[in-house]
Amino acid sequence: MLDHVLDRRADDRRDRRRLAQHRADLKARVLVVDPDGMFASEPVGTSGPLLPEESGEVFLGVGPSGPWFARRGEVHGGTSLREASGLSSEQHQVVMAATAILAWHDTEPRCERCHGQTVPVDGGFSRRCLDCGRLVFPRTDPAMIVAVVDEDDRLLLGHQLTWPTGRASLLAGFTEAGESVEAAVVREVGEESQLQVTALRYLVSQPWPFPRSLMLAFVARASGEPVADGVELEWVRWFGRSDYERALGSGIVLPPGPGSVARRVIEAWRAGRLPSPEDQPLI
Numbered sequence: 001m002l003d004h005v006l007d008r009r010a011d012d013r014r015d016r017r018r019l020a021q022h023r024a025d026l027k028a029r030v031l032v033v034d035p036d037g038m039f040a041s042e043p044v045g046t047s048g049p050l051l052p053e054e055s056g057e058v059f060l061g062v063g064p065s066g067p068w069f070a071r072r073g074e075v076h077g078g079t080s081l082r083e084a085s086g087l088s089s090e091q092h093q094v095v096m097a098a099t100a101i102l103a104w105h106d107t108e109p110r111c112e113r114c115h116g117q118t119v120p121v122d123g124g125f126s127r128r129c130l131d132c133g134r135l136v137f138p139r140t141d142p143a144m145i146v147a148v149v150d151e152d153d154r155l156l157l158g159h160q161l162t163w164p165t166g167r168a169s170l171l172a173g174f175t176e177a178g179e180s181v182e183a184a185v186v187r188e189v190g191e192e193s194q195l196q197v198t199a200l201r202y203l204v205s206q207p208w209p210f211p212r213s214l215m216l217a218f219v220a221r222a223s224g225e226p227v228a229d230g231v232e233l234e235w236v237r238w239f240g241r242s243d244y245e246r247a248l249g250s251g252i253v254l255p256p257g258p259g260s261v262a263r264r265v266i267e268a269w270r271a272g273r274l275p276s277p278e279d280q281p282l283i
């Protein structure tokens with residue numbers, strides 16, 4: 001899905017004149033996000049400081065509808081990103097970027113060298129140490145999510161202990177220090193289901209800024225009877241397509257949230273559109 005419509009304009013972040021121009025643009029909007037992830041957009045308005053560093057706003061870039069800024073604030077009657085559906089590509093990318101960068105500023109990271117206080121610079125996409133001048137950048141944690149299918153194209157779904165009753169989704173987990181994402185797929189599937197992955201293939205990625213994950217989605221092959229670990233997963237089992245449709249229809253099983261990559265991958269499996277894990281990449 002190569003519809004990257006939010007042009008982040010990294011050069012403009014460091015250019016006070018262009019930042020001021022974007023903010024003065026009549027089409028400029030600010031996405032207000034509260035700490036719970038509820039959001040709503042409003043016109044930037046003409047009052048207040050002009051530069052993001054001074055206003056606490058972050059310059060996100062320019063989309064088809066105009067320049068976008070983001071800031072923390074109170075949101076009344078907004079939408080939650082976790083459950084949002086029907087967002088345009090522009091809205092989705094703006095909300096993801098805003099949620100991630102604002103969560104990072106909330107932590108007010110200290111300087112990595114001298115632990116000094118840092119302040120936002122570069123349109124809000126980095127922070128500078130007031131003591132030694134070092135720049136601090138946002139970090140992203142790679143995580144993987146995997147559609148495990150068996151030789152009959154059944155899909156492996158699990159239910160986490162912390163989820164609402166019935167919710168079932170793909171297995172997922174974080175990569176560990178010094179570990180490839182492919183190795184994390186094999187390890188997590190083994191830990192959570194006792195199944196051995198025999199082939200895997202990368203599908204697509206999606207930022208998941210709660211607070212700073214990047215989900216890398218795979219399809220993988222495994223066979224045998226899964227066993228839930230009882231720690232993270234309460235249950236894990238294979239679903240054939242008709243089996244899954246029946247469980248969905250009766251409400252016994254609930255799908256993942258509409259904005260999630262898990263939902264997208266499961267929809268692809270339902271439609272028979274997942275590639276084979278055995279189709280290996282070129283290298």
Ligand SMILES: [Zn+2]
Binds near residue numbers: 111129
């Ligand atoms: Zn420092």
